[in-house]
Amino acid sequence: MKESELIIMRKKIEQLGGLMQGVLQELNNLRDLSVGTLETVKRLPGYKKAITKLTKELKEKQEDVE
Numbered sequence: 138m139k140e141s142e143l144i145i146m147r148k149k150i151e152q153l154g155g156l157m158q159g160v161l162q163e164l165n166n167l168r169d170l171s172v173g174t175l176e177t178v179k180r181l182p183g184y185k186k187a188i189t190k191l192t193k194e195l196k197e198k199q200e201d202v203e
Contacts, residue, residue, distance in 0.1 A: 178184060
């Protein structure tokens with residue numbers, strides 16, 4: 138390979154590395170947001186009742202599939 142091609146490849150790899158760092162940062166931000174949202178929802182009135190209802194419905198759907 139020519140040296141110029143190697144230089145171009147190196148620049149592209151560095152760009153991809155930078156993009157991946159950005160993607161990882163966004164994933165971390167989304168994780169933090171989802172954890173915060175879940176903790177907020179847990180504090181809402183009726184949370185336990187809603188979870189119990191959803192669990193019951195899920196079990197019924199699984200039984201119907203079987």
